[in-house]
Amino acid sequence: MAEIRLQGITKIFDKKVRAVDEVDLTIADQEFMxxxxxxxCGKTTLMRMIAGLEYPEYGRVSIGNRDVTDLPPRRRDISxxxxxxxVFPHLTVFDNVAFGLRMKNVxxxxxxxxxxxxxxxxxxxxxLERYPAQLSGGQxxxxxxxxxxxxxxxxxxxxxxxxxxxxxxxxxxxxxxxRLVGELKTTTIYVTHDQVEAMSLGDRIAVMREGRIVQCGxxxxxxxxxxxxxxxxxxxxxxxxxxxxxxxxxxxxxxxGLGDQTLTAPSTLAGRSAGEVLxxxxxxxxxxxxxxxxxxxxxxxxVVEPLGSHLLVTAAVGDQRLKIQARTDFxxxxxxxxxxxxEPDKLRWFDPESGQELDAx
Amino acid sequence: xxxxxxDLPAAPRxxxxxxxxxxxxxxxxxxxxxxxxxxxxxxxxxxxxxxxLITITAFSPRDAVYDYxxxxxxxxxxxxxxxxxxxxxxVLGALWNSVLVAVVTLIFSTLIGxxxxxxxxxxxxxxxxxxxxIVLSTRAFPIVILSIPLAVSFIExxxxxxxxxxxxMHTALALPFTVLITSSIFISVPRDLEEAALTLxxxxxxxxxxxxxxxxxxxxxxxxxxxxxxxxNEVFAAVILTLRERTLPALVxxxxxxxxVPFRLAAGxxxxxxxxxxxxxxxxxxxxxxxxxxx
Numbered sequence: 001m002a003e004i005r006l007q008g009i010t011k012i013f014d015k016k017v018r019a020v021d022e023v024d025l026t027i028a029d030q031e032f033m034x035x036x037x038x039x040x041c042g043k044t045t046l047m048r049m050i051a052g053l054e055y056p057e058y059g060r061v062s063i064g065n066r067d068v069t070d071l072p073p074r075r076r077d078i079s080x081x082x083x084x085x086x087v088f089p090h091l092t093v094f095d096n097v098a099f100g101l102r103m104k105n106v107x108x109x110x111x112x113x114x115x116x117x118x119x120x121x122x123x124x125x126x127x128l129e130r131y132p133a134q135l136s137g138g139q140x141x142x143x144x145x146x147x148x149x150x151x152x153x154x155x156x157x158x159x160x161x162x163x164x165x166x167x168x169x170x171x172x173x174x175x176x177x178x179r180l181v182g183e184l185k186t187t188t189i190y191v192t193h194d195q196v197e198a199m200s201l202g203d204r205i206a207v208m209r210e211g212r213i214v215q216c217g218x219x220x221x222x223x224x225x226x227x228x229x230x231x232x233x234x235x236x237x238x239x240x241x242x243x244x245x246x247x248x249x250x251x252x253x254x255x256x257g258l259g260d261q262t263l264t265a266p267s268t269l270a271g272r273s274a275g276e277v278l279x280x281x282x283x284x285x286x287x288x289x290x291x292x293x294x295x296x297x298x299x300x301x302x303v304v305e306p307l308g309s310h311l312l313v314t315a316a317v318g319d320q321r322l323k324i325q326a327r328t329d330f331x332x333x334x335x336x337x338x339x340x341x342x343e344p345d346k347l348r349w350f351d352p353e354s355g356q357e358l359d360a361x
Numbered sequence: 362x363x364x365x366x367x368d369l370p371a372a373p374r375x376x377x378x379x380x381x382x383x384x385x386x387x388x389x390x391x392x393x394x395x396x397x398x399x400x401x402x403x404x405x406x407x408x409x410x411x412x413x414l415i416t417i418t419a420f421s422p423r424d425a426v427y428d429y430x431x432x433x434x435x436x437x438x439x440x441x442x443x444x445x446x447x448x449x450x451x452v453l454g455a456l457w458n459s460v461l462v463a464v465v466t467l468i469f470s471t472l473i474g475x476x477x478x479x480x481x482x483x484x485x486x487x488x489x490x491x492x493x494x495i496v497l498s499t500r501a502f503p504i505v506i507l508s509i510p511l512a513v514s515f516i517e518x519x520x521x522x523x524x525x526x527x528x529x530m531h532t533a534l535a536l537p538f539t540v541l542i543t544s545s546i547f548i549s550v551p552r553d554l555e556e557a558a559l560t561l562x563x564x565x566x567x568x569x570x571x572x573x574x575x576x577x578x579x580x581x582x583x584x585x586x587x588x589x590x591x592x593x594n595e596v597f598a599a600v601i602l603t604l605r606e607r608t609l610p611a612l613v614x615x616x617x618x619x620x621x622v623p624f625r626l627a628a629g630x631x632x633x634x635x636x637x638x639x640x641x642x643x644x645x646x647x648x649x650x651x652x653x654x655x656x
Binding site: 051052053072073074078079080082083084086088089090099100103104147151157 | 551553554556557558559560561562563564567571572575576
C-alpha cells in the first residue's frame, strides 16, 4: 500500500514567491497521477517535495500512511526519473542500474538478477556494458527508467521524462511507458506540460496553475468538463473555443446573445442577473453546414486547414473567432459563409470575470 | 537529385550571383582562418623559441654558450653544463625541497580549497558573493607585506626555514585560485546527478564521493597543475622564509649574480622541465577522462 497524501503543501522561494500554494491531493495506491501545467506552475517543485529534494514551508507529505515530510529522499522509498535523465556518465549501464541496489547492500547475485531483469523490461539487454556516452538519447532515457524501477519503490516519480526525446520516439516510448507502469502497478506521479501525454497516460490528471491545483479528475472529466476557462484552453488541441455573450430573457426562455444572434441557454443561467457569460465549446462538438439551417449560427470562414483526418476551419462569428473540426468533404472556402450547429449538451458556461465554470447542470 | 540539378547548363543569373557571393564569403573566411593560424603560430614561437634555446644550450658543451652567431641546430650533445649545475652546492637538496613544497601545497590547498569551492558552487548561503570577492581580494595583498610578519611568526613557532613554512605560504597564495577554480568545476557537474544519487539511497556525503568526485576529477587535476606550477615558480616568499632549506627558485635567485652563464641556463632548464613534464602527464590524463565522460 502506497497511498500518497499531501496536505496544505506550500513552498515559498526567496521569502515571497509561492511556488506551490496550499496543495491538497490524495493519490491512491497503484494510481497513475499526472501533474499537468504550463512551465512555472509549480508542478516540478511539488514533485520534488514528494521526493524529498525540496522541503515545504508548510504542510505534510505522507507516503503509505507514513509521514515523510522531514525525511531525506533515501528514507522515502521513492525513485525518480529526471528530465535530463541524470544518468551517471562515469558508470556503465549495468553500474548505473545497479547503483541504488548497491547502496542498499543487496547481494551480488541478486543485483545481477534484478539489473538484468530491469534491463530486459526496457530493452537494454545488449547495452549493459556500454557507457552512457555511447548511447542515444532514447536509450539513456531507458537507463534512467530501469535505474528507477529496479529499486521496486513504493512510489515512482517521473519529471517530464519524454520531453528531451524527438517526436516519433516520444510517441513510441509513451505507449511503452504506459504498458510498463501498468504491469508494475507502482503508485506513479508523472509531471508534464504536454496535455496529450497527460491524457494518454494518466488515471487522473491534476491541472496546476500558479502553484495551485485548478482541477483534478480523470482525463475525460477534465477534457469534457473543464472547471475553468484556463483548463479548457490548456487541454485539447485545438483548445476549447470561448465566445463572449450576453444573457437575455425573452418570454420565459434564457438566451445568450452573440452579436445579433442567440444561443439557447440552460434555465439555470437565469439565476444570473443579465450580464456577460463565456460559452465554451470544443471544435469537434460543432457541426458545420454549408447552407442556412434553423437554429444554426451564421459565421464566415476565415482559414481552412486540411489536416488529413479532418479540416480545421477558423470561423468568425461577429468579431469573435472559433475553430471547428469539419469533415474533409465539407466545401469550405475562405470568406464563404457557413452555419454552425453546436451540440447543446456540449456547451459549457463560464463566468467571464473569474473564468470559473457556472454550474449549469 | 541535387547532382542532376547541379549538372543543368546555364543556371539563372541570380543563382550565379549568389554562388559568386558565397565564394567571396568563403574566401574571406579562409583568409580570416589563415590570419588566426598565423597569430597562433607566432604566439607559440614566442613561448617555445626561448625554451628551445635554453634547452639546446643547456645540453651543449660549456663553450658553445658563447658561440656567436647562435647555432639553432644543436651541435654536439654534452651533459657537461648540466652536470656542473647539478653538482653545484645545494642544488639537489633545493630540488627536493621544491618538490616537497609543491606537493604539500597541492595537498593543503586542495583539502582546504575544494570544500570551499563546493560550498560556493552548491549552496546559496548568506554572503556568498561577498565571500567570493574577499577570497579574490586576498590576492591584492602584496606578498612583501605578508612575508615579513609571517617570517617573524614562523620563527616564533619554530618552523622558519623549513619546507612547512614555505608550503603554508604557498597554500595561502594558491587558495583563492583553488577555491574559485574548483567552484567552477563543481558547478559544471550537473546538480541532477547528485540528486539522482540522493534518491538512490545516498547520503549527501556518499553522493559526493560516488558521483561528484569522479566527474570533477579531471577538473581538479587541472587545478592541481596550476597549484603545482604556482608553487614551483614562486620565488619571493621562498627567499624570505628560508635560509638554508632553499627551494630551487630561491637558490637559483640567490646564486644568480655570482654564477657563470652556463650555470644560469642549466638552472633555467631545470626550473622549466618539471613543470612541463607535469603539465604533459596530467594533460593526457585530462583529455582521456574528458573524452570518455563528455557526450
